[in-house]
Amino acid sequence: xxxxxxxxGRPRSEAVxxxxxxxxxxxxxxxxxxxxxxxxxxxxxxxxxxxxxxFRFKDGIIMAADNLASYGSLARFKDVQRLIPVGAYTVIGGxxxxxxxxHINHLLEGLIIEELCEEDGHALGPAEIYEYxxxxxxxxxxxxxxxxxxLLVGGFKDGKxxxxxxxxxxxxxxxxxLATGYGSMIAQPLLRKYVEGREETxxxxxxxxxxxxxxxxxxxxxxRSINKxxxxxxxxxxxxxxxxxxxxxxxxxxxxxxxxxAQTQ
Amino acid sequence: xxxQRSFNPYTENGGTILAIAGxxxxxxxGDTRQTEGYSIQTRYAPKVFRLTDKxxxxxxxxxxxxxxxxxxxxxxxxxxxxAHSKDMPLQSIARLIQxxxxxxxxxxxxxxxxxxxxxxxxxxxxxSFDPVGSYERETCRAAGAAQSLVQPxxxxxxxxxxxxxxxxxxxxxxxVLQLVTDSFTGATERHIEVGDGLEMFVILARGRGSQxxxxxxxxxxxxxxxxxxxVFVINRDLKRD
Amino acid sequence: MFRNTxxxxxxxxxxxxxxxxxxxALEAVKQGSAAVGLRSKTHAVLLALKRSTGELASYQQxxxxxxxxxxxxxxxxxxxxxxxxxxMRQQAMASRMLxxxxxxxxxxxxxxxxxxxxxxxxxxxxxxxxxxLVIGQDALGPHLYEFSPSGTSYEYYAMSIxxxxxxxxxxxxxxxxxxxxxxxxxxxQHGLHALRETLQQDKELTINNTSVGILSGPGxxxxxxEGPELQPFLSLMVPKADPAAPAAxxxxxxxxxxxx
Numbered sequence: 001x002x003x004x005x006x007x008x009g010r011p012r013s014e015a016v017x018x019x020x021x022x023x024x025x026x027x028x029x030x031x032x033x034x035x036x037x038x039x040x041x042x043x044x045x046x047x048x049x050x051x052x053x054x055f056r057f058k059d060g061i062i063m064a065a066d067n068l069a070s071y072g073s074l075a076r077f078k079d080v081q082r083l084i085p086v087g088a089y090t091v092i093g094g095x096x097x098x099x100x101x102x103h104i105n106h107l108l109e110g111l112i113i114e115e116l117c118e119e120d121g122h123a124l125g126p127a128e129i130y131e132y133x134x135x136x137x138x139x140x141x142x143x144x145x146x147x148x149x150x151l152l153v154g155g156f157k158d159g160k161x162x163x164x165x166x167x168x169x170x171x172x173x174x175x176x177x178l179a180t181g182y183g184s185m186i187a188q189p190l191l192r193k194y195v196e197g198r199e200e201t202x203x204x205x206x207x208x209x210x211x212x213x214x215x216x217x218x219x220x221x222x223x224r225s226i227n228k229x230x231x232x233x234x235x236x237x238x239x240x241x242x243x244x245x246x247x248x249x250x251x252x253x254x255x256x257x258x259x260x261x262a263q264t265q
Numbered sequence: 266x267x268x269q270r271s272f273n274p275y276t277e278n279g280g281t282i283l284a285i286a287g288x289x290x291x292x293x294x295g296d297t298r299q300t301e302g303y304s305i306q307t308r309y310a311p312k313v314f315r316l317t318d319k320x321x322x323x324x325x326x327x328x329x330x331x332x333x334x335x336x337x338x339x340x341x342x343x344x345x346x347x348a349h350s351k352d353m354p355l356q357s358i359a360r361l362i363q364x365x366x367x368x369x370x371x372x373x374x375x376x377x378x379x380x381x382x383x384x385x386x387x388x389x390x391x392x393s394f395d396p397v398g399s400y401e402r403e404t405c406r407a408a409g410a411a412q413s414l415v416q417p418x419x420x421x422x423x424x425x426x427x428x429x430x431x432x433x434x435x436x437x438x439x440x441v442l443q444l445v446t447d448s449f450t451g452a453t454e455r456h457i458e459v460g461d462g463l464e465m466f467v468i469l470a471r472g473r474g475s476q477x478x479x480x481x482x483x484x485x486x487x488x489x490x491x492x493x494x495x496v497f498v499i500n501r502d503l504k505r506d
Numbered sequence: 507m508f509r510n511t512x513x514x515x516x517x518x519x520x521x522x523x524x525x526x527x528x529x530x531a532l533e534a535v536k537q538g539s540a541a542v543g544l545r546s547k548t549h550a551v552l553l554a555l556k557r558s559t560g561e562l563a564s565y566q567q568x569x570x571x572x573x574x575x576x577x578x579x580x581x582x583x584x585x586x587x588x589x590x591x592x593x594m595r596q597q598a599m600a601s602r603m604l605x606x607x608x609x610x611x612x613x614x615x616x617x618x619x620x621x622x623x624x625x626x627x628x629x630x631x632x633x634x635x636x637x638x639l640v641i642g643q644d645a646l647g648p649h650l651y652e653f654s655p656s657g658t659s660y661e662y663y664a665m666s667i668x669x670x671x672x673x674x675x676x677x678x679x680x681x682x683x684x685x686x687x688x689x690x691x692x693x694x695q696h697g698l699h700a701l702r703e704t705l706q707q708d709k710e711l712t713i714n715n716t717s718v719g720i721l722s723g724p725g726x727x728x729x730x731x732e733g734p735e736l737q738p739f740l741s742l743m744v745p746k747a748d749p750a751a752p753a754a755x756x757x758x759x760x761x762x763x764x765x766x
Contacts, residue, residue, distance in 0.1 A: 009272050009273055043271060043272055044271075118613065120613070121645075122610040122613075122644070122645060122646070124605065124607075127607075128605040128606065128607050131604065131605050131606035131607075132604055134329075134332075135603070135604055138329055138333060141274050141329075142274065144272060144274060146272060146274075158645075165306070165307075169274065169275070169327075169329050170329035171276065171278070171306075171327075171328055171329045173299050173306045173310045174309075174310075175306070175307040175308065184304055185304065336603065340602075343595075347571070
């Protein structure tokens, strides 16, 4: 996955219509009326969140995201929670456009309230939320009016853990380790190394160490990240989302770096 | 509108699918890797789906479109079953798929479909489609990222192209399974978007014995009703690098 | 045929506080041949008596599959049942499309009950002339519901609707305490014996006039058993004349619930 949310949903540069498969015609846009000029669709994200990481461990799902919402390269909002509890069994972690994420949160709140009002013992679990989100995001992309996000859906219900990915194109998949944005390139290989094959034995403490390690690496390498992040765990006992944490980092090596920037010698 | 219209609603999620028709069986297979660019999104995302006990559909291309398309086909088949109290015949499913694809001619499902199964005469059948609904019945077809690697192999081994001498019209099931496995191990070696897992569906015509499938590693039956065609799934590992 | 002053419009109450049109609709349900439903902790079954208009005619359809996990048996106007079952199928599919979840059975029944209620209140409409027994399996286990044209739906351990259903109800009331732990076969037997109570003296249940709908546990699909497949079930029944036949308690009529 591309590190820059601004590039999401655009053709990859090495494969721009290689086989002439993208439609060439101009699709009919919305009907023009007096307000058409005033209507805008998300064609580029504005305030963005970066990676979200999550993986399975023996008791459920662990997920993490930092607290930064960037405005381009400006670290604009530094206390944003990007891990959103949905009902009693699910957490979604969102990257990409933060206003679209708030809109999704709003949709899900409505959904959960409706479900609660039925008072019939049925509740939406992570698998249902995942399907719902994929339908919403796919429907929006099909209207050429995407919700510019990539989301992780993690949860635990009826003795089963669930972890899935949904993005602005409606692309979905499940796996035991998932990461969005820059995390899919930097953290995902680490997560696979630590987690794949050990899903049923990893403890929560081990999981948190892995998360801390990955968030630290991301903070070192991702210019749109911040060393302030939260961890969510979803298990039999329910959802818990931590206070903001920071990883211990070491920058003394920076002094010795030569060869670029101001220090050319 | 002043706004630039640069949102691209499509992507390409790699992978390869293939289907081969036998005299009284059909095999439909796909790898289970899903990619975007150079990233492996997941090692297990099914691309082959059982529609009925005599029809299996493989979809390849843009995964979101593929999943949605399969869901819609399945619901159309459900309505057919409600109305007629039987499963839709294979050739009708093929025509249904063509109309559903063509209905979105001007905003297509970016998906290559291959439908395999047993026709009304009890013979193995494969139908292949392009994204806007052109289709034809064939004996074998590969599609997806490694189509250009697999199809020539099948042309040679199934249609006996560029081979001289006598050759059979239909190959036995174990031989076909071997060709499918070789196709995918080969594609896995040479194509970065293919690998992780192989999922093969085998559909047997009504009354056909299943002894050739006994003892096959990783096989399980997924038939839903008795005294009809039978469907099996075989799962194999492919290289994960 | 009697007539009431206050029965030509279903939106008008009679001075006694009754909606006559709605009550006539309930009569339409009672005209239909009987259907019986019962459930255990693990299974739910429906049984229905099919009528035929004569030797040359086919038997009417009494059961409809709504989804893998839901099936209904009807009593009353078949055409109304087709409209409602079509709606139920749409609801079931919408749930699968949007949430990938089999629709919770109570919500499905409430949805048609709400539709029926509208018909008891709005000008220019008529109530549905059909009642349902709905069995379904969801996250909370097997269920049996009754739906009636008055816009109500109730959950039951066992229930019957349609012509002479009171006799079946009497049987069910006598035996329902044992249903919870029944196997599928026992449940079907109880159902068949209850259904037989609704027959006229000289009639018997046959493979032609009986439908059985089965939901056997989580993950299984609603299955309608008809024709020769029924024979094993019918053969197991205790003959009618046999004093050992598990008959219903004689004629202590239970008061019908009044419209509420």
